[in-house]
Amino acid sequence: MHVAIIGCGQLARMMALAGWPMGIRFSFLANPDENIDCVEGLGTVVRGQDGLEGAELYQALGCPDLITVEREQVDTSLLVSLQPSCPVYPQPEAIQVCQHRGREKATLEKLGIPIAPYRLADSAETLKAAVDDLGYPVFIKSCEEGYDGQNQWRLTTPDQLSALLAERDSWPAMVVEAKVSFEREVSIIAAQSADGSQVCYPVTENAHKSGILIRSQAPAPNLTPALEQQAQQIVQRLLGHWGYVGVLTVECFVVGDQLVVNELAPRVHNSGHWTQGAGVCSQFENHLRAICGLGLGNTQPLQNAGMLNLLGVMPPASIAASGELQLHVYNKQIRPRRKVGHLNLQDQDALRLSQRLNALEECVYSDTTI
Numbered sequence: 001m002h003v004a005i006i007g008c009g010q011l012a013r014m015m016a017l018a019g020w021p022m023g024i025r026f027s028f029l030a031n032p033d034e035n036i037d038c039v040e041g042l043g044t045v046v047r048g049q050d051g052l053e054g055a056e057l058y059q060a061l062g063c064p065d066l067i068t069v070e071r072e073q074v075d076t077s078l079l080v081s082l083q084p085s086c087p088v089y090p091q092p093e094a095i096q097v098c099q100h101r102g103r104e105k106a107t108l109e110k111l112g113i114p115i116a117p118y119r120l121a122d123s124a125e126t127l128k129a130a131v132d133d134l135g136y137p138v139f140i141k142s143c144e145e146g147y148d149g150q151n152q153w154r155l156t157t158p159d160q161l162s163a164l165l166a167e168r169d170s171w172p173a174m175v176v177e178a179k180v181s182f183e184r185e186v187s188i189i190a191a192q193s194a195d196g197s198q199v200c201y202p203v204t205e206n207a208h209k210s211g212i213l214i215r216s217q218a219p220a221p222n223l224t225p226a227l228e229q230q231a232q233q234i235v236q237r238l239l240g241h242w243g244y245v246g247v248l249t250v251e252c253f254v255v256g257d258q259l260v261v262n263e264l265a266p267r268v269h270n271s272g273h274w275t276q277g278a279g280v281c282s283q284f285e286n287h288l289r290a291i292c293g294l295g296l297g298n299t300q301p302l303q304n305a306g307m308l309n310l311l312g313v314m315p316p317a318s319i320a321a322s323g324e325l326q327l328h329v330y331n332k333q334i335r336p337r338r339k340v341g342h343l344n345l346q347d348q349d350a351l352r353l354s355q356r357l358n359a360l361e362e363c364v365y366s367d368t369t370i
């Protein structure tokens with residue numbers, strides 16, 4: 001089996017690392033200027049260039065059996081051009097929705113899935129009207145090219161809006177969202193195969209710093225069965241809607257006894273990295289299993305599992321050497337806030353695990369601000 005992955009970042013790396021023991025070979029498509037250190041040695045890398053698409057690109061990728069993606073910011077017409085040559089999973093239609101916050105929200109609304117009140121804007125006038133309508137605090141997010149809190153503004157006062165409006169002459173398409181007063185953030189990751197079989201991992205609790213994920217714990221401590229069930233129903237509704245094949249992630253806010261969906265990721269997700277060290281079939285392996293039509297693996301860990309992101313830092317030697325943790329390094333150059341690796345750890349006790357995560361975070365970030 002040969003799988004081609006669009007993208008060469010850490011998610012492509014970890015997908016390939018999960019597939020190698022299964023005998024899957026990989027090739028990768030890189031953007032013209034994309035750094036490919038993460039996938040070095042894991043398969044052939046093809047550089048994208050203008051006009052390279054369809055059968056010609058398929059050949060350049062080594063005639064794979066299947067094509068998948070590690071990020072949603074891909075040219076979906078390029079994916080469509082590859083479809084006559086082999087299956088492309090997840091399907092470009094689902095990716096096209098998830099890569100644009102406006103389309104994503106419209107789909108969630110149509111399916112009756114709760115989201116924060118929002119407005120669309122694409123100019124200074126419509127932006128101002130949207131903020132006036134929703135009130136403060138408010139989040140402004142560009143519809144495309146947003147990740148790790150990029151292209152996103154949080155405003156709490158009219159003065160901040162005036163300052164932002166003075167900053168630029170033209171605006172991209174944006175969603176303007178009311179602030180959700182949430183108790184915590186969670187995500188649910190599920191996989192579906194072409195024959196409709198599905199698995200869900202337990203809901204994961206996530207903590208962010210400056211708009212970027214810093215740590216996760218699964219199962220989310222003390223989550224009510226009703227919320228767990230809501231999360232499963234939401235992800236299942238989406239999988240069913242698209243006849244989706246592969247791993248899909250839903251990020252949610254917990255507000256009382258209700259989940260409010262923040263956003264979707266049509267791929268393996270940072271909040272699922274704990275699955276690599278928890279005695280379950282990892283999200284990376286289950287994604288490959290789903291797209292290759294192999295039986296889906298166990299998603300229920302026997303222990304609590306946690307993950308701490310390494311954002312622009314490597315851990316001190318004592319932590320890197322600890323047998324109690326699993327260090328994952330992505331081969332990237334260290335730059336502030338950049339995801340360069342993560343640590344996974346497990347514990348029989350949820351409270352103790354969260355205390356260990358606290359201590360670990362303090363130690364790893366003692367000299368670094370994010």
Ligand code: ATP
Pocket residue numbers: 116139141146147148149150152177178179180181185208211212213251262263
């Ligand atoms: P990532 O790629 O890390 O998921 P992103 O750039 O796609 O981030 P969002 O997930 O939309 O952006 O927002 C990042 C974080 O900002 C959220 O996880 C949450 O902590 C906060 N946030 C975003 N929107 C809202 C909102 N409407 N109300 C409250 N907090 C929000």
Ligand code: MG
Pocket residue numbers: 251262263
């Ligand atoms: Mg997010």
